[in-house]
Amino acid sequence: MATANDDEILEGFLCPICKADLKSASQLTSHFESLHSEEQDVLRSLKEIFGKAKKIILNNDDSDLKETFDRALKFSYQEHRWLDEEQVIGVSRSSTDYLKAVRSARLERYATETNKLLIRLDKLVCNMPAEPNQRKQHEQEVVPWLDGSSVKLCPNCAKAFNLTRRKHHCRLCGSILCHDCSTFLDINVARAIVDPSAPRTSQPDHEITEKNGLRLCEHCFNLIELRKQVQESRNAKTVLVTAYEQMRSLMDQARPDVAMYEKMCQSLFDGETTYNLTDVNKMRGRIGKLAEGIDLLSKQIAAFPAEPGTRQARLQTAIRHAAAHYIKEDLISLRKLPTEAQIEEVRQQRYERAEKQIQMERERMERQRQRKEEIAGPSASRVDTRQDDEDSPLLEQMNIIREYIKEARRDMKYEEVAILEANLKELKKEYHLQKLSNKS
Structure with missing residues (x-):
């Protein structure tokens, strides 16, 4: 904020020299360094601003933030001192340690901030009420919202709030933003981020609204999106793993089919009419197709690029040998089917045995009937129950x-x-x- 005159007050990321609104802190810094680097007095005033900001931050008793701020000031001082030193021709120095220190500080800063956002996200999606008013109260209890009574412009796009451009709050940091600068995170995706074991079902981007999503600012959304990408990259399956899983799936399908084939063959050899030769040939063809798929996938796994003699190369070769052995022993060497003549002969013998058994049963029933007639006498009436x-x-x-x-x-x-x-x-x-x- 800067005062242009007694009657006008300007707000935004303003250049202290030319009063230009640069919209963001990074653009303001770049503008000042490129156009006003010679203004030492202003530079000192900016350092005073940073000092005041440090005091405000330290009053929050955030030890992690304090250590990060101190390291940033220390590294910034070392960087400027190194640039101001007169360089001697022919003398070189290593900046690896300095680079690692700066990188570690920044990584720690982003990791700490991301972890805090994940903790808040877990609290938000855990036991979230379905009723809108209760959900809003739940969100404010987890992340306190900033007071926006004195905020006139959107911090992201610098557009003024009015009746059509209302104030909204980020559900993870509580900051104020407008609807156009809001990004919605699907609640199902949020649950999958905090709990990777949960099933991930998401809505299309154009269907995510405040009802089925969490309103986030751009900064928080980018950190959460980066976390999701890291999870997906860790859980992503390689081409080799995908091919192996497909091969195992075909093996799992082939085992019950082989057992059914053996059962059907035995039924034919026993002369049963449960299955016919056409049924068994269909099952044999199905097993043959599964064998072809397993053989093709195992060859692809064996041909996958790998350094000779390494553990991966030996593993790929072992998978190929195991698949070839399984195909040879369990799928190709199936029981030979009987011929039509053999099946007919066995069924004829079975039919003759059944007819003989029926004839014996008929004779037994006839003897029982005769005994009943002898006992009842010839004048007993008979009831014909024939249908x-x-x-x-x-x-x-x-x-x-x-x-x-x-x-x-x-x-x-x-x-x-x-x-x-x-x-x-x-x-x-x-x-x-x-x-x-x-x-x-």
Whole structure:
């Protein structure tokens, strides 16, 4: 702030010499150093301003900020003294220690500030109320808002506040800004930043508003965004890791398919009608495609650039050998399928055994009927419970189950096929027993 005359008061980042408003502190410093560097009196006045600022900051009892401020003044003094010293031709000096000290101080400053923002962010998103008024009260309890009664201009864009340009507060530092200078951070993204294990679901940038986001100033948003980028870079998967995970996924899919294939083959060899040769050939083709995918991915992993003899190169070679061994032992060497003639022969033998068993059951039922007639006498009335085949509910149920079996075969759901075939077998057995009972 500077006084132009008795009637006008100027506000902003003003040059002490030409009274130009430079909009930001960095532009003001650059302007003064390039155009007014010869003004030593003004330079001393700026140092006094920094001294006053230091006293104000130190009154806040912030030990970390105090140490950072002291180091900054010390390094600034050393830098100017080094520049003012007369340089001797042929003499060189190392500035590595000075560079490391300055860099460490700045990194510590940003790390400390970022950690404080993360702590506040964690408190904000933890148990955040859904009701707007309660949420606003919760935000002010976590981060006190600055009093904006005396602030007439937006500190970022230097535009005056009015009825259309209202005052807002950053939810992390409590500073005042206008809506145009606000940036919104998605609440779901904020939860993922403070808790990396939480699922990350975010809204598109154009849909993030004050209802589903946190209003932040540009400085706080940049620090949080930098933190998010660091997390994403740490959690980012390399091409090698992605290929390995895809290969493992194909292996996990192949194991149950191989087990199902063996079960289907055994069913064919046993003469069962649960599966047919077409079903088993489809399953074999599916396993073959999985084997091709595993082989391709393992070759890509082995061909990934690596220094010969290093641990990574040995690991890639071991992955390739393990994949090739798995394909050879578990996927390629599958059980050989029987021929159609073999299947028909086994099923015929199974059918003959079933017919023989039914005939034996029929004879047993006939003997029981004869014994009952001998006991009851020839004049006993008989009740005919015979039903037409077309009206039998068992036949209707069997037809329904056959339709379900067709659908399951079409979708390659062979576990369901096995269950439905077992149910159909029980119904057939019950139907034959019912026919025998009706004949008797």
